[in-house]
Amino acid sequence: MNETTRIFGIRAVIEAIESGKSIEKIFIQKGLSGSLFQELNRHLKDGSYNVSYVPIEKLNKLSKGNHQGVVANISPVSFISLEKLVEKAQNASTIPLFLLLDGLTDVRNFGAIIRTAECCGVSGIIIQEKGSAPINADTVKTSAGAVFKVPICKVNHILDAVYHLQTYDINVIAATEKTYDVIYDLNLNQPLAIVMGNEAKGVSNSILKSVNNKAKLPMLGSIASLNVSVACGAFLYEVVRQRL
Template sequence: MTTENTIIFGLRAIIEAIQSGTIINKIYLQKGLRSSLYVELEKLISENRLTTSIVPVEKLNRLSKNNNHQGAVAQISPVTFYDLEQLIEDTLQKNKIPLFLILDQISDVRNFGAIIRTAECAGVNGIIIQKNGSAPVNAETVKTSAGAAFKMPICKVEHIKDALYLLQASEIKTVAATEKTDDSVYDINLNQPIAIIMGSEDRGVNPSILKLVDYKAKLPLLGEIESLNVSVACGAILYETIRQRGIFSL
């Protein structure tokens, strides 16, 4: 997968992509656009709450590798996103102990890709991200995931809270990875239907989310550094889950 395969450009092309339901990660726009097509695009962007960035024309030239972009370039997701409610239902019907992963606005694509790769190896049933503020599923994400992004169901939700309520209504316990607790991850029962929440690189799990979860858990830190990289921490917790569930023939 290359970056070129996930790029479209031109006002009309992007408008038609949005109207057809194409999953768009981000739209780059040139400052000062005022045409009628731009106004139409701007309305669609607002209605669909799409992420945009105003950039110099030089960046648009680099992204599109074409000067005929009309001041608009869009990055399209190379994967199809799943409906969370349907994914939960399908997972429960398989008579397995569900294991979901919620990423609370993790923004680095390399961390995101590494987490997807580890999650796929650890048998996670699906990853849940928020539409705004999360790293895009782009070519770099796919590359870092070693292709696991094509195998791992990924769901986008308007708000992480929506996902928590839906999971808890399905009797799936929620576990937030946070240093703001005295409970070790090794003392939490992970051998039950659970969703693990990992927080953003700079802020961790949002305090409003921490108020809603069933459990909070931390990893022991024996050195002087105050935190682990989020993808490393995620891997440690997922494999503790595997250990507790008695799955040793990996």
């Protein structure tokens, strides 16, 4: 599969949820009611799905069929749990290297980062369930297919993932200009996780307070920051350089 699959109809979406499909987003018509909708709503109560309540005109654009007030996008990839991701990395022959994306929203940046991550031997990418760029056709294309090769994990909160990784003695480094430390001065030849932030806001303050280290890239020009995918590539290749 090379792009996101779109399904429509309340029963079809319920069956997708019950069969464990990776659902990127669910669109529900505002004011929808009925017994079948109540059954769907019970599946959504835990808050683990990205749901938008939209006018019927939006649904009509998304689907030409009888959508019954519900349309969902299913991800083209399967996701791995954080526990399995860490276990797999620890059992590998290389030093673990994780990438956490805190609020990244642009699908092309996401795809470019996945491509670079695959080239740099990243053990896995961790994203947040809500508020993150979806994995769709643009992501797949920009990643040059790397999205099918790098394990990707979805978590409820990136901060919880930071704490979880730290319990395994994985050093978590946030990429931020809010520090005096340059990435080249840190020891990256150890189990490591790098946090890249939102395109506009950077890494959130709660995560900055919780990481083991903060690091930046030296900026010699007049522009204050790099594109996040470019900055991520610079960070990852410094890891590669130190580990070669």
